[in-house]
Amino acid sequence: MLASLTLPVWLLLLAPVQAEPQTLRIGTGDWAPYVDQQRADGGALARLVSAVFAEAGYRVEYIFHPWDRNVLMLQQGQLSAIMPYSCSPSRLNYGVCSDPLVRxxxxxxxxxxxxxxxxxxxxxxxxxxxxxxxxxxxxxxxxxxxxxxxxxxxxxxxxxxxxxxxxxxxxxxxxxxxxxxxxxxxxxxxxxxxxxxxxxxxxxxPLRLLFRKDDAEAAELLRLFNAGLQAFAKRGDLERLQQALNSGNADSWQPSTSHHVAQD
The missing domain is CATH 3.40.190.10 (Periplasmic binding protein-like II)
Known part of the structure; x- marks a missing residue:
């Protein structure tokens, strides 16, 4: 009986394999209400960035460090990006800025x-x-x-x-x-x-993500992120988030998803 229930090896090889999404390491700091290490979701901007990358097939892990250490780790290639940062002239020496998240x-x-x-x-x-x-x-x-x-x-x-x-x-x-x-x-x-x-x-x-300069992989991540962020902006997510931040209600803000929008 056991032998009859065993699938041939060639059928097992043809079975679809669910690939795990690639994990991106993004450096940040405790800066509530934008980023909050005490929250499981990482805070309002972390929820947004995670949602944007999720629709592009990536999972995000947030690494909390002092701001100057984040910059050093990005320059050394230990992080995929850092956030949230303003796009100051000195940062353009080593980084490339994403489109704006919020002001x-x-x-x-x-x-x-x-x-x-x-x-x-x-x-x-x-x-x-x-x-x-x-x-x-x-x-x-x-x-x-x-x-x-x-x-x-x-x-x-x-x-x-x-x-x-x-x-x-x-x-x-x-x-x-x-x-x-x-x-x-x-x-x-x-x-x-x-x-x-x-x-x-x-x-x-504006506050933005900062990607490593002169890095092909980082340039592709930046392209994917900006395209995804534009889709969220068209849904009204960025405007709703800005309003939530200005009114002190950032903890209650949640990003939409393409699936939810399709159902509306």
Missing amino acids: GEVVLFHRVDQAFDWQKVDDLFNYRIGTTLGYSYGPEFDEALAGGRLMVQQSGKEDTSFRLLELGRIDLHPQDRAVGYAMLRQLFPKDASHITHHPRYLNKE
Whole structure:
């Protein structure tokens, strides 16, 4: 009886084999609500990027490191891409930027009890400013920082500057507005109202994936990603995500799928 149930070897060879999707390693950092290491799905932008690559037949694994280490690992070919990054001129020396995911707005956070106003970067020269290593705050600020014209205290962790600001050891902290308020809610759950932001933004530009420059495989991944991202944009996903980020509801946003759209 057992022999009669055994399939011939040639039939087994003809049976379809379900190939496992190729895994891409994307470097990122804890930057809620855009990317959140505490969430199984990685946060709002991770959900978007995973969905785009899934429709192209790839699975994404997110590697969380400090921002400057992500850049080094990308340059060494240890990562398929890094995100979310602004497309600053210095990054074009080693990377190629994807099409925009969402728009980020960098503002200056300060204590409520500290009178503060500014019009241009020159107005910031006498303030103690906390920044994060590997982060770009816009061309004017970055140029002043590189020229040593700002009093800056740099750290490798995202939350350090807010802790220093709360203690009064620095005066200002430039940070993405959505990220800043998400971080304040986490750091000071009982009362974060003693820290606010100035309404004038320091920089406003899209956040993107960054792929390795002069790399054929990376160039193909970039092409596939941009094409897939365009399809999501046409479905309204990127607009819905931007609205969710601006309103503080990013955790509830979910990307659509081509299958769901076909059923509508």
